[in-house]
Amino acid sequence: MSGGVVRRPIWAAVAVLGALLAVGGPLSSCNSVDSAVKEISYPLRHEDIIRQQARDKNLDPALIAAVIYAESGFISGRTSVAGAEGLMQITPETARDIARRSGGTAFTLEDLxxxxxxxxxxxxxxxxxxxxxxxxxxxxxxxxxxxxxxxxKWGGSQLKADEIPFPETRAYVEKVLTAQAEYRARYNKELGPAP
Known part of the structure; x- marks a missing residue:
């Protein structure tokens, strides 16, 4: 009996994925159930921007994707309770400071x-x-x-993720590190090499 209970939700999920693939739903660009599952569990958008920024700033593109995943789930209209905006959840104050220090143009809130x-x-x-x-x-x-x-305060470059005293921050670091490994494994071709 318990086997049937477990299987029904799995088969229901597969049926929904199949229907979305067939009718041109939000996953219509996926060519298989495997790619649809990949897209649902670890979505990826803006690969061209991620690759460009990774090259320009000597970063692992999988790390950038993982931060976006943890911060906004790749939903650009997100705003946090702290007022952070956009895909990478940047506060307006931080954005103004980055715009000034990086030699960018005058910052406006809409930029985020x-x-x-x-x-x-x-x-x-x-x-x-x-x-x-x-x-x-x-x-x-x-x-x-x-x-x-x-x-x-937590040790700077000697910091160990499992010793971070803020549970939210510890969970965030672990989530991003896990997501970085997943993005590297799942989207190596789309993201390109790490530096």
């Missing part, structure tokens, strides 16, 4: 809704944090999520 600008600013911040923490991805991600002041 533009994938090119949002991913550029988020990638700039990631590069800056990786440089600050001697390439330590966990420390850079902790700083991206909770601020550099907190990451410094």
């Amino acid at each position: 809704a533009t994938p090119q600008i949002n991913i550029s600013y988020g990638s700039y911040l990631l590069r800056e944090l990786l440089d600050r923490y001697d390439g330590d991805v966990a420390a850079a991600l902790a700083a991206y999520n909770a601020g550099p002041g907190n990451a410094d």
